[in-house]
Each structure stands twice: as structure tokens, then as C-alpha cells.
Amino acid sequence: MFEQNYDVLPRHVLCVLGSGLDLRTVEEVVGRVGGSGFTVDRDTFRQVHDPRMPRSFAACLMDDSFDESDEEAVEMHDSVVYVLSPPMPQHIAFNPRRHVLVGEEHGYKLPGGAWSEVIDVSRRTLEVAGALLRSGAMAVKNESSGLAHGRDRWLFLADRAAEATDWVGLAVVLFDAWVKRPLASGNLLSSCGMHLLGAPDVELEVDWPTLERPSGQQVGNAVALMDDLALYLLAEDRAMTISDGEGFRLSPDGPRWVLERHPCHDYDEESFHFNPYGYWRLTPDGPPTTVPADPPVLPRG
Numbered sequence: 473m474f475e476q477n478y479d480v481l482p483r484h485v486l487c488v489l490g491s492g493l494d495l496r497t498v499e500e501v502v503g504r505v506g507g508s509g510f511t512v513d514r515d516t517f518r519q520v521h522d523p524r525m526p527r528s529f530a531a532c533l534m535d536d537s538f539d540e541s542d543e544e545a546v547e548m549h550d551s552v553v554y555v556l557s558p559p560m561p562q563h564i565a566f567n568p569r570r571h572v573l574v575g576e577e578h579g580y581k582l583p584g585g586a587w588s589e590v591i592d593v594s595r596r597t598l599e600v601a602g603a604l605l606r607s608g609a610m611a612v613k614n615e616s617s618g619l620a621h622g623r624d625r626w627l628f629l630a631d632r633a634a635e636a637t638d639w640v641g642l643a644v645v646l647f648d649a650w651v652k653r654p655l656a657s658g659n660l661l662s663s664c665g666m667h668l669l670g671a672p673d674v675e676l677e678v679d680w681p682t683l684e685r686p687s688g689q690q691v692g693n694a695v696a697l698m699d700d701l702a703l704y705l706l707a708e709d710r711a712m713t714i715s716d717g718e719g720f721r722l723s724p725d726g727p728r729w730v731l732e733r734h735p736c737h738d739y740d741e742e743s744f745h746f747n748p749y750g751y752w753r754l755t756p757d758g759p760p761t762t763v764p765a766d767p768p769v770l771p772r773g
Contacts, residue, residue, distance in 0.1 A: 474733040480741050480748040481559035482590075482667040484597040484650075485615040488604055489525060493551035497607065502555055505603040506596050509558025518552045525549060529620050532613045534652050537625035545610035545623070554615075555604070557597045560590045560670070562748060590670035594646045595633055602630025616744040617665030619652040643669065643706045653698055654691065655738075660753075661694055662738070663702060667747035671705045674698045675734070675753040697722065697729075701754060720754060728757040 488498070499512045529538075529546050601612045605623055613620035621629070629649045636642035651665035659678050666673040676698050678686075686694075700722060705711045719728045732753045739745040 474735055474750050476562070476750070477735075477741065477748040478562055480746055481561065482746075482748070483559045483616065483744070484555075484557035484594065484668060485744050486555040486597065486601060486604075487528075487613050487615055488553045488555060488601075488609050489546060489549035489611040490551045490553075490609045491549060493519070493553055493608065495553065498553055498555070498604065498609075501603050501607050502600055506555075506557070506600045509593075510596070510600065511556050513554040513556060516552075516554050519550060520552075521550050522552050525552070529611060529613055532618050532620035532652070534619055535621070535625070537622035538620070539622055539624075542611060542622040549610055555600060557593050557600075560593050560668075562670075587670045590668075591639065591643060591646065594650060594668050595642060598626075598630050598633050598646065598649050601626050614650060614665070614668075616668055617650050617652050618745065619650065619665060621649070640707045644703060647699075647703060647706065651702065653702075654695055657738075661698065662751065663698055664745055664747075666702060666705070667749060669706060670749070671702070672733070672749040673736075673747050673751045674702045674705075675751045677753070677755045679756065697754070701752060705752070714752070719757060729754040730757045 495512070495514065495517050502510050502512050526543075526546050605612060605626055611620070611623065612626055626649075629645055632645045633642060633649070636645060646669055650668045651663050653663035653674070654661035654676070655664055660675055661678060662675045663673045676694055678690075678694055701720060704720075714731060716732050718731050720731055721728055732755060734751045734753055736747040736750055739747075
């Protein structure tokens, strides 16, 4: 049985690279844009090239947003700084629409309570990433989900978050910004980063003829299915009442997947990747089920 671990408070940890980064400038930008609770780790600030960074950033890429200029920036950096968001509170149960408040200063509605604070911290963290890139930083990755985008992609996502007019639209942008998928272990695919949005991550059992070399279409279809469930968790009232053994379909006549809640098993509680909300795992109902060839198209950034 799944039991939520309330002692773990997720937080964003950004690794920021630059050339000649000035610590006081970074702290000014982080304080001004992030606001209360955001800090710069002075102890780990280094004005030196870190030869581990090219491989580290390469391992964190999920899409094709990293271009030649981004690769060159990582290769040529001479400064490394880490930015930490405030720890984010947990809520007792995953209930995204417990209350609704109007966030007039941002022009969109947010649910109240702890989930509101989680979404707001994740929004501010994205704003900080964009502001640092506009103030001289060259590359950013999120250590809490192991995800890096190229500079233009970060700025695009930061702009989209700033322009969001409703909290569901904002949640979709933050999902694109912070959630990495798919991570593979045998026939199990998973996401990482939903804890930064106050929700469980998603796992999917796949039935591919060749697990070592699935086709691009197979991977894309699997990710689309995982995304559908993840965004369902963030956007739908029904998500708060899901229980083990219930089914999930992309369409009324589509294959049925069984939902099971599991604790976070890939990371220990000290890891920034640890998700205290656990995972919802999609398992084929009955005989092995292939991921549908044409899943619905969701709004993507």
C-alpha cells in the first residue's frame, strides 16, 4: 500500500553556467525575480571550467532544443553557480482544486492551499531561469528532475508562463519545463519531476519486441500516453479520487490500462529527484497491450 512521506519537501535546484558570472549579480537577479526563499549557494560557486558539465548536460537533454551554440556555451563556460528554490510544502491528498483564488498580479487563477504554493514556486523558478539567461548566464539545467533545455527553449517557456491566463495553462507550461520523460529500466518507462508540481510521477509498462532498440514512433507514442495521464493528474477534478485498480483509456474504444499507486523506488529520500507522492503506474489490462499508434495531440510548447 502506498503511504505518502510527509517529511520530504521538494525543491528546485538549478545548475547555472556562464562566462565570467558575477556572484553578486546572480544574487540580485535571483532575489529580485524569485523573491522570498530563493537562495544562491555561495559555497559551491566556482569561477572555473568544470569538465564534467558537457557530459552532465548531455545526459539531461530530453528534446532537440539544444543547438550548436548551446553545446559551445557548455563547453566554454568558466563559472558554475547553483540556485535553490524554497522547499515546497506537501498537501495531505492530491486535490488540485480544493479552493480557487484569483492571482491578480499574474492574471490567472490558482487553486488555494499548498498546491497553489507549489505551482507558484515552480513558476517563479522558471522566471528565475529566464532572467539569469537574459542577464549573462549561458546554460541552465534542473538538478531536481535531471532536465536541461537549450537557451531559446528556456526563454520560450518562461515567456509562455508569464503570459498564462489560467492555472491549467500554466501547469501545462510548467510540466513542459520541469518534467523529464521517459526514463527507461527494462520494460518500465517513468517520468521525473512531477514532484515539482505537487503530483505523482507516471510509470508505463511497455511491450516492445526489442526493448533495447525501440523505434522513434514507439517511444513517441509511449511518451504521449504518459503525458496524457500526467496532465490529467494536473488538470482534472477526477484525478483526486483515483484509486488502485481503476482503468485509464485514451478513448472510449481504446486499450484499457490499469492504474496502480507505488512509492518512489528509484531514488532515496535524500535525492532531489525523490517524489514523496509516489508514482501512478499504467499496466496493460489483460494480455500485453501495445501503445496506440495515434494518441491524442495535447497542447505542447
